[in-house]
Amino acid sequence: MHIKNLGQLVDANIEFGDLTVFVGPQATGKSIALQTLKLLVDTGQIQHEMSDYGLDWEGQLPKFLDIYYGEGMRSLWHAEASEIRWNGAVVSLEQMARRKRKRRDEALFFIPAQRVLALRDGWPRRFTDYSPGDPFAVREFSEHLRTLVEQEFNANERLFPQERRLKREFRNLLQENLFSDFDLKIDRKSSQRRLVLGATDDSAPLPYMVWSAGQREFIPLLLGMYWLMPPAKVAQRASIQWVVLEELEMGLHPRAITVLLLMVLELVARGYRVCLSTHSQQILDGIWALRYLRDASQGSALLLEMFGSPKTGAMTKLADTVLKKKMKVYYFDRDSGKTLDISELDSESELMGESGWGGLGEFSGRANDVVARAVASLSLGGVAGMQNETV
Amino acid sequence: MKLCKAAASMPALSSACKTGLSGLKQIDRKRIDVDATSRVSGSIDLDAALCDEMPNDPRWDYVVGYRHEGSIADYLYWIEVHPATSGEVKSVLSKLSWLKMWLEGTGEPLNGFGRQFVWIASGEVRLSPSSPERKRLAQNGILFPGRILKIPHKRK
Numbered sequence: 039m040h041i042k043n044l045g046q047l048v049d050a051n052i053e054f055g056d057l058t059v060f061v062g063p064q065a066t067g068k069s070i071a072l073q074t075l076k077l078l079v080d081t082g083q084i085q086h087e088m089s090d091y092g093l094d095w096e097g098q099l100p101k102f103l104d105i106y107y108g109e110g111m112r113s114l115w116h117a118e119a120s121e122i123r124w125n126g127a128v129v130s131l132e133q134m135a136r137r138k139r140k141r142r143d144e145a146l147f148f149i150p151a152q153r154v155l156a157l158r159d160g161w162p163r164r165f166t167d168y169s170p171g172d173p174f175a176v177r178e179f180s181e182h183l184r185t186l187v188e189q190e191f192n193a194n195e196r197l198f199p200q201e202r203r204l205k206r207e208f209r210n211l212l213q214e215n216l217f218s219d220f221d222l223k224i225d226r227k228s229s230q231r232r233l234v235l236g237a238t239d240d241s242a243p244l245p246y247m248v249w250s251a252g253q254r255e256f257i258p259l260l261l262g263m264y265w266l267m268p269p270a271k272v273a274q275r276a277s278i279q280w281v282v283l284e285e286l287e288m289g290l291h292p293r294a295i296t297v298l299l300l301m302v303l304e305l306v307a308r309g310y311r312v313c314l315s316t317h318s319q320q321i322l323d324g325i326w327a328l329r330y331l332r333d334a335s336q337g338s339a340l341l342l343e344m345f346g347s348p349k350t351g352a353m354t355k356l357a358d359t360v361l362k363k364k365m366k367v368y369y370f371d372r373d374s375g376k377t378l379d380i381s382e383l384d385s386e387s388e389l390m391g392e393s394g395w396g397g398l399g400e401f402s403g404r405a406n407d408v409v410a411r412a413v414a415s416l417s418l419g420g421v422a423g424m425q426n427e428t429v
Numbered sequence: 430m431k432l433c434k435a436a437a438s439m440p441a442l443s444s445a446c447k448t449g450l451s452g453l454k455q456i457d458r459k460r461i462d463v464d465a466t467s468r469v470s471g472s473i474d475l476d477a478a479l480c481d482e483m484p485n486d487p488r489w490d491y492v493v494g495y496r497h498e499g500s501i502a503d504y505l506y507w508i509e510v511h512p513a514t515s516g517e518v519k520s521v522l523s524k525l526s527w528l529k530m531w532l533e534g535t536g537e538p539l540n541g542f543g544r545q546f547v548w549i550a551s552g553e554v555r556l557s558p559s560s561p562e563r564k565r566l567a568q569n570g571i572l573f574p575g576r577i578l579k580i581p582h583k584r585k
Contacts, residue, residue: 323557330555384554399558406558406567413570414545 039078043119045070045111048375055366055381057306059325060315061396062370068315069151070114071370071377072282073107073175075313078124079146079280082139084174089138091165099135109171143277147182147266148175151284151315153258156180160232160246162187162261183261187233190264191224197233198222198260202269207353208301211346215293216256220244233257255289263301266310273308281310287318299324300345307359319398325365326383326395332361369396430502432494433471435538445478446471453491457510460549461493464582470494470503479531487520489528492539497584504584505544513550513573518562521548522569546571549578 041050047067052058060068077084088095088105095102100112107114114120115131122129155176156162162183168176191197198221199209217235225234225243234243235253246254262283268275283302287295299321305312314321327344331337338357342349369378369391380392394400433446450458452472463469472493479488490510494503507528511521525546532540548571556563556573566573 319559323559326557395558402559402563406563407572409564409567410570410572411545413568414572415543 039071039075040121040123041071041074042121043116044074044122045114046372046375047071047370047377050368050370050377052368052377053366053379054311054313056311056363057302057325058311058313058366058368059321060313060368060370061317061322061380061398063372063397066370066372067375068370069284070107072148072284072313072315073173074122075280076146076148076175076282077106077134078122078129080142080144081134082142083144085134085138086141087165087178088174093170095135097136099132102131102135104171106174108173109169145277146280146282147262147275147278148179148282149259149262149284149286150175150179151288152176153179153262153284154254156183156258157233157246157254159230160234161230162258179258179262182265183258186261186265187224190269196221196223197264203264204267204301205304205352207348207350208297208304210348211297211300212260215291215297216252222257222260250289252289252291252294256294259283259286259298263305266305267308274310279309279311281305281312282314283312284315285317286314287316287321292320295320296324296345300347303360304356306363307356317398319395319402322367322383322395322398325367328361328365329383337361367396430542431470431496432473432492432503432505432539432542435542436471436473438538439535441482441535442473442475442478445473445475447473450493453493453508457491457508457549460510460576461508461578461580463495463580468496468498468582469580470496487524487527489524489531493580494542495580498582500543500584503542505539505542506578506580507544507546508549508578509547510549510551512552513548513575514555515560515562518556518565521566521571525569525571547578548573550576552576 039052039054041047045067046065047070050067050071052071060071062068084106093105095105099115103112103115104110122131150173156179158167163180164184165177165181168180187197198217199213219237220235223234223236223243225232232245234245235249236243266275266278266281286298286302290298295318302312302314324344328341331341334340338354338361339349341357341361342353347353365381366379367381367383369380371378371391378389378391380396382392383395384392394403436442436446446452448471449466449469450461450472452474454474472491474490475492476488476490489507491508493506493508495506496503509521509524511517548566554575563573
């Protein structure tokens with residue numbers, strides 16, 4: 039995917055791997071790039087879904103952009119300068135807005151950064167519950183969650199832990215690192231269905247309003263994972279080939295991030311092409327380690343050790359598969375508006391964007407350096423102990 | 430005070446101090462990038478110089494004297510060139526313990542200089558910036574610049 043002059047993106051040239059990670063400061067175009075990927079992969083599905091829900095852009099690109107990317111986003115496109123290429127061919131957004139493509143099944147599942155909005159009063163919102171100016175990705179994700187809990191779970195059923203959902207190892211890791219003594223279930227208050235966290239003892243269930251920020255972030259993410267890992271013995275859900283997951287780390291403790299990153303690797307092992315955006319150095323630490331584990335004799339065992347995962351047959355198979363996959367990392371540079379391929383994650387690179395891992399490692403590096411300098415001078419009894427060092 | 434002048438008073442190092450970076454092995458000179466070569470006052474291959482006297486000790490590799498802008502005394506960069514993996518951290522820390530003990534003993538004439546301990550990676554760096562090992566090095570006063578140590582004209 040090659041994007042020129044779209045919003046903040048001056049020149050974003052992305053070659054996707056099996057797992058692709060976007061890093062960079064706020065407002066550098068990571069989300070625009072991911073939403074554009076969705077638009078390119080699922081053009082027909084998006085157009086028809088918008089029409090089905092009564093969203094009419096009247097064949098006009100500015101209106102289409104406002105509906106798809108969100109209100110006010112028509113300003114992204116500059117008729118004379120903007121260009122999008124997909125697999126080498128120029129894609130005309132004007133033409134896309136004028137003419138509907140053939141309806142196709144969805145191929146890219148998008149888990150947006152605003153996923154916390156997908157639940158209201160503890161139940162997933164309908165596509166039509168949103169304002170017309172809300173981004174398509176948020177509305178669609180919300181609709182998927184609603185379909186999932188209404189069609190695949192029965193009333194009063196426990197959603198987590200669920201024997202038919204996720205590998206046993208993941209259920210245990212989630213229980214240990216996220217849920218503790220709680221489970222997630224469907225509850226009824228009067229005639230209203232809602233998701234609640236229930237203690238394993240008989241105490242009253244906890245409704246959405248008292249969930250922690252991390253729980254509010256995580257539950258939609260868990261349901262998204264359920265969508266992508268159906269209970270039947272199939273690796274992927276129907277037509278889905280791509281997964282976009284924005285900022286998986288939001289609101290979560292590093293231990294929870296560790297489990298979720300391992301779940302992301304499970305998606306990769308299942309054959310999905312996964313794209314993440316992140317501000318978490320921990321995630322790049324993991325990707326960096328995978329580079330070295332690939333060629334190591336005990337790579338799979340070491341990978342599982344890094345994630346604190348049991349070395350069962352299923353998890354070893356997952357690790358074996360993941361280590362054969364291609365990982366790419368791109369830095370979105372604010373100053374130039376360009377993307378930089380930093381997949382090597384070489385901390386010795388001449389390129390600041392790469393050596394500082396897209397800015398995520400800069401502070402740690404500086405903290406290490408100032409402490410090293412401070413301690414070296416302390417061992418001399420402080421600066422005053424140095425021999426006539428300064429004039 | 431200059432590194433070579435102080436070393437001249439020490440029996441084991443009396444003839445070990447060389448001009449510029451020539452005290453370092455050829456392969457290791459390129460690992461140091463200096464803003465002004467004329468400010469490098471001298472360098473010593475400590476490992477080689479003390480080999481006969483302390484053959485079984487975990488000796489540190491080098492010391493380089495550099496006169497930063499605004500200083501009248503040399504600032505000493507105590508440099509260890511070593512593979513950069515987490516398993517080697519223990520070994521480098523053990524060498525640092527040796528160096529500190531040596532500086533408080535026979536190396537005492539070099540102990541009063543301003544200084545920085547530095548571990549330069551001899552190959553690929555396999556220590557993540559956020560790793561506890563990197564923190565451990567920092568806590569012990571070891572700067573880890575990666576494969577190249579850049580010595581600035583003016584000290585930070």
